[in-house]
Amino acid sequence: xxxxxxxxRRLALAVPVLFGVAVxxxxxxxxxxxxxxxxxxxxxxxxxxxxxxxxxHKFGLDQSLPLQFWHYIVNIVQLDLGYSFRNDETVLxxxxxxxxxxxLLMVTAFILSVVCGTLLGLLAGTRRNxxxxxxxxxxxxxxxxxxxxxxxxxxxxxxxIRLGWLPTSxxxxxxxxxxxxxxxxxxxxxxxxxxxxxxxxxxxxYVRVMRASVVEQTRQDYVTTxxxxxxxxxxxxxxxxxxxxxxPVVTMAGVQAGNLIGGSVIVEAVFGWPGIGTLAFSALQGxxxxxxxxxxxxxxxxxxxxxLMVDLAYGILDPRVEL
Amino acid sequence: MSVLSIQGLSIALPQGADxxxxxxxxxxxxxxxxxxxxxxxxGSGKSMVARAILGLLPPRVRIGAGSLRFGDKxxxxxxxxxxxxxRGAAIGMVFQEPMTALxxxxxxxxQVDEVLRLHTKLGRRDRRVRVLELFAQTHLPDPAxxxxxxxxxxSGGQRQRVVIAMALALRPQLxxxxxxxxxxxxTTQAQILHLLRELQRQQGTAVLFITHDFGVVAxxxxxxxVLQRGVLVxxxxxxxxxxxxxxxxxxxxxxxxxxxxxxxxxxxxxTPQVLEVQHLQKTYRRRSLRGHAxxxxxxxxxxxxxxxxxxxxxxxGSGKSTLARAVTxxxxxxxxxxxxxxxxxxxxxxxxxxxxxxxxxxIFQDPYASLDPRQRAGDIIAEGPIIHGMDRAGAxxxxxxxxxxxxxxxxxxxxxxxxxSGGQRQRIGIARALALEPDxxxxxxxxxxxxxxxxxxxxxxxxxxxxxxxxSMIFVTHDLRVALQIxxxxxxxxxxxxxxxxxxxxxYASPQDPYTRALFAAVPGAAWERSAA
Numbered sequence: 001x002x003x004x005x006x007x008x009r010r011l012a013l014a015v016p017v018l019f020g021v022a023v024x025x026x027x028x029x030x031x032x033x034x035x036x037x038x039x040x041x042x043x044x045x046x047x048x049x050x051x052x053x054x055x056x057h058k059f060g061l062d063q064s065l066p067l068q069f070w071h072y073i074v075n076i077v078q079l080d081l082g083y084s085f086r087n088d089e090t091v092l093x094x095x096x097x098x099x100x101x102x103x104l105l106m107v108t109a110f111i112l113s114v115v116c117g118t119l120l121g122l123l124a125g126t127r128r129n130x131x132x133x134x135x136x137x138x139x140x141x142x143x144x145x146x147x148x149x150x151x152x153x154x155x156x157x158x159x160x161i162r163l164g165w166l167p168t169s170x171x172x173x174x175x176x177x178x179x180x181x182x183x184x185x186x187x188x189x190x191x192x193x194x195x196x197x198x199x200x201x202x203x204x205x206y207v208r209v210m211r212a213s214v215v216e217q218t219r220q221d222y223v224t225t226x227x228x229x230x231x232x233x234x235x236x237x238x239x240x241x242x243x244x245x246x247x248p249v250v251t252m253a254g255v256q257a258g259n260l261i262g263g264s265v266i267v268e269a270v271f272g273w274p275g276i277g278t279l280a281f282s283a284l285q286g287x288x289x290x291x292x293x294x295x296x297x298x299x300x301x302x303x304x305x306x307x308l309m310v311d312l313a314y315g316i317l318d319p320r321v322e323l
Numbered sequence: 324m325s326v327l328s329i330q331g332l333s334i335a336l337p338q339g340a341d342x343x344x345x346x347x348x349x350x351x352x353x354x355x356x357x358x359x360x361x362x363x364x365x366g367s368g369k370s371m372v373a374r375a376i377l378g379l380l381p382p383r384v385r386i387g388a389g390s391l392r393f394g395d396k397x398x399x400x401x402x403x404x405x406x407x408x409x410r411g412a413a414i415g416m417v418f419q420e421p422m423t424a425l426x427x428x429x430x431x432x433x434q435v436d437e438v439l440r441l442h443t444k445l446g447r448r449d450r451r452v453r454v455l456e457l458f459a460q461t462h463l464p465d466p467a468x469x470x471x472x473x474x475x476x477x478s479g480g481q482r483q484r485v486v487i488a489m490a491l492a493l494r495p496q497l498x499x500x501x502x503x504x505x506x507x508x509x510t511t512q513a514q515i516l517h518l519l520r521e522l523q524r525q526q527g528t529a530v531l532f533i534t535h536d537f538g539v540v541a542x543x544x545x546x547x548x549v550l551q552r553g554v555l556v557x558x559x560x561x562x563x564x565x566x567x568x569x570x571x572x573x574x575x576x577x578x579x580x581x582x583x584x585x586x587x588x589x590x591x592x593x594t595p596q597v598l599e600v601q602h603l604q605k606t607y608r609r610r611s612l613r614g615h616a617x618x619x620x621x622x623x624x625x626x627x628x629x630x631x632x633x634x635x636x637x638x639x640g641s642g643k644s645t646l647a648r649a650v651t652x653x654x655x656x657x658x659x660x661x662x663x664x665x666x667x668x669x670x671x672x673x674x675x676x677x678x679x680x681x682x683x684x685x686i687f688q689d690p691y692a693s694l695d696p697r698q699r700a701g702d703i704i705a706e707g708p709i710i711h712g713m714d715r716a717g718a719x720x721x722x723x724x725x726x727x728x729x730x731x732x733x734x735x736x737x738x739x740x741x742x743x744s745g746g747q748r749q750r751i752g753i754a755r756a757l758a759l760e761p762d763x764x765x766x767x768x769x770x771x772x773x774x775x776x777x778x779x780x781x782x783x784x785x786x787x788x789x790x791x792x793x794x795s796m797i798f799v800t801h802d803l804r805v806a807l808q809i810x811x812x813x814x815x816x817x818x819x820x821x822x823x824x825x826x827x828x829x830x831y832a833s834p835q836d837p838y839t840r841a842l843f844a845a846v847p848g849a850a851w852e853r854s855a856a
Contacts, residue, residue: 221423227379229438229489230411239437243428319473320427 003312010311014304021300022076025293026069038287059085076297082290084283091294094279099298101171102275105267106260108191109198114253117203118246121210125245126237128215136207143204148263152197152270159193166193169272194271198263202256209252213245220244243317250314257306261299325352326496326529327376332389332399334371334380334553344387345371346553353497358523358530360540360561363550364576364774365745369533372550373499375399376531377416378406393497412442415490417519419502421482425474431485432458432470438492457488461518479639480511487518494526501533504847508638509801513845516543535774537580538804538847541565549573565851579779581804583843583852585827588811597795598627598650598683598763603659605645605819619645620656621819627763632789632796634810634827636803636842642819647767647799651683652676664762681711684756688768690748694740700726700751701736707759718758725754729784746777753785757792764789767799782809803846807831815839 038052056062060071075082081091124136160168167173167190178186217223218241226236261276268277276295283291315321332349336342345368353359363369374380376391376398391398393413396405410416418424425434432454439450451470458466461484474482483503490498500519504512520543523530532543540547540561547565548558549572557570568574605620619642627633637643648654650661652668661668668679684707687693694703704725705718713721723733729750740748749769756764766785770778786809789796800806806813807827814824815836823836834840843849 221418221420222426224379225416225418225424225486225489226426226437228377228410228416230407230409230441231437232407235441240426240429244426318428320475 003315006315007308007312010308017304018297018300022073022297025296026072029289029292030065072293081294081297084288084291086286086288087291091291094291095276095294095298098274098276098279101273102261102264102268102277104191105194105198105264105273105275108195110253110256110260112195113199113203113206113256114249117206118210118249121207122214122237122242122245124207125211125214125218133211137211140204140207143200144208146200148197148201149266149270151200152194152267155193155197171274194267194273197270198260198267205252206249209248210245213248214241217241217245247314247318250310250317254307254310257310258303261302326355326393327353328392330390330392332372332375332391333387334368334375335385335387337383342553344553345384346550349389349555351548351555351558353529353531355496355529356527357545358520358532358543359546359548360532360534360544361548361550362534362537362540364535364776366552367550368553369550370501373416373501373531373533376499377410377414378403411438412493413495414497414499415495417483417486417490417498417500417503420506421479421486422474424486425482427474430471430473431477435485435489435492438489442493453492457492458485460522461485461488479507480514483507483515484518487515487522491522491526491528496529498523498528498530499533500530502535504539505534505536509847510638510841510845512847516847519543536847537565537577537775538849541848541851549576576775579775581779581808583804583807583846583849585807585831588828594629594631596626597629597664599660599662600625600650601660601662603646603649603661604657605649605654606657618819620649623659623819623821625814625821625824627795627797629795630793631812632798632810634806634813635797635799635816636801636806636813637816638801641816643799643816644767646816647685647765647797650797651685651765652680653685681759682761683763683765684759684761686752686756686764686766686769689772690745690752693752694748696740698739699736700738700740700743703751704755704758707755711759721758722754725757728757728788729754746773746781749773749781750784753788757788761794763795763797765797765799768801770805771800771802778805785809803842815842
């Protein structure tokens, strides 16, 4: 009940946050030179000034900036994200089409990095300064120093081109028209490399955070208490240390949740993943302002929800936290 | 037949430690139904003995020689599996700090349950019944509700009761208690000692009770063993060791314990007052929607005469530290006045407050945390004068002079805090406070973290300096013994209020408030001292 009230309060607080995001995005984007009309006209190559004025009028770009902003806000409140003239479709349907591949990629990468990072960190921290710890720590250091795009390219070179085990890009095999289980397997095979690339940096970060946290918790008095009870070392690690050591990782996961969307732009570009990232990139190229703004606001919503979930998880994990 | 027989025990420290052995050739027998107190100052190796018995020595510390006979087993050579079967079942342990000794994320019922789960075949229901029984036995109110609570939701005393319930869950033959009451308030301490005694009598447990406090020893011990730097210098019955100590170290330790009575003092002279506190209020806002506001100071009024020492005595949460900080301007009171020599300090801005700060200086409790570890002792002392406009060379010269005044070598100015012992650091803290030539010293539990012998020296130093420089002092402490020794007048605080304020002699001879009387009754060793007189 208390958690529900907390979630309600946080969602209410999200409204001014999202409004701020909308304000910032709108004006920042209008600071950039060029508008959709000039880009479209430029592509055609033979636009007259009259034709461009006509386009601007059609897109509403001839109105004053405050007026445009007013329309924008009113539309958002009505969940109308506008119309993409380049794609000849509503922004909402464009985004909804591309949202699920991105969410799939994000959630997979998130779970992969948290679970593997925690486990490896635990393995390293419980045997401090052993060869096992050394190997894990060095690998984590390497992984956190590797740029995401380079890692992605190298994974493609190794697993797709050299070994031929996994597909190079895309969400599914084009023209295969798989259905049912075969479709799931196909998407999963396409998912492995991009998810791995996106997860790697945070995975390495979690290893290091978790390792330090385990080492610190091992020195705590309650661990001695558990030993004095006659608890086994394994029982101490899984019964006592693990949950306490997880707390800093959860804090870090909140930060990662916010960064995932940004990171996915690069990964989606490398792997030709048909998600929000590639959509945003093409919208940027074509000065498709409506689409771009829509993507921003949807991303902001996703981040707000993810952060709320992380905070709730923290509250469940640590009874001392008062929500 | 003794429960545990320690013979020729030596505990080897890793190379590079200050001595090769933490404990050397220790012989000690623990009898069933007896409480044996192992007494020593910090660094005497007393906790190492406890850890050696449980096989929980820190990494790289090991048993060098000797045997620990427990029944038919030798704990010195027993393997980990064998030790695990004994720990928690045949040997229980109670730790110093009940907050950190409990896992903060598990309900306390589950933590006691863990012992039963590990060592018995009882089912879930039976274990739960047993846990509630144990909580009732340790006199916890409403056991069912306590079992569902997390450690942070309990008071210090309740937490320690949970730890005791955990240690005694399986009626162990041997209970090891390592400073189990040191982190607790005096009245709570008295209750916990009483509880330990009661349960120990009921179950006939042998107890190894580790402490630095001779008051506690007097209250609970059957036998006493005194440890000095790893060597057992004296052991015997409580009567023998406390009344007729043979070894000079024991004699010195006992002499350093402040007597629970005010020394004969000249009647307080009616010197003019230097500081006045009027109707001070301070409330800490509730921290969450469901929390409570804390009235740290609730209409506190008192005054300090020139050359006088005023004691502020109270338990944790009584508001005594907040009062000290409000007087020094470190905490801003919500309302009321602090008047220094006729000038009101309250309501002044940062800049206007600065000349006042110079005149009231504070000595802090923890000599480890209150000195910047990256500053040399000389710089720590010189910093204040430099801020107030003295040139660097002059301030450094003054720092060296002050180090001499507090009994340290002038060469100490070039050293860092970690190179000093606790007592020496507290001397640096005093020199730092004196550097600004204050009129008033405020000492907040300034000797609480120190060993008794060091405590006696620092108290003597403070009294000497105060007399020599004609200072006035506010001395905040939880320890009535210390307060009676050093203070002219004593104010007793509880829940933000001053419940009693009188001269040390009056408050000792005829405490008026029931709370003051309870405090006196709870002072460890008080009953023992009365029986001697």
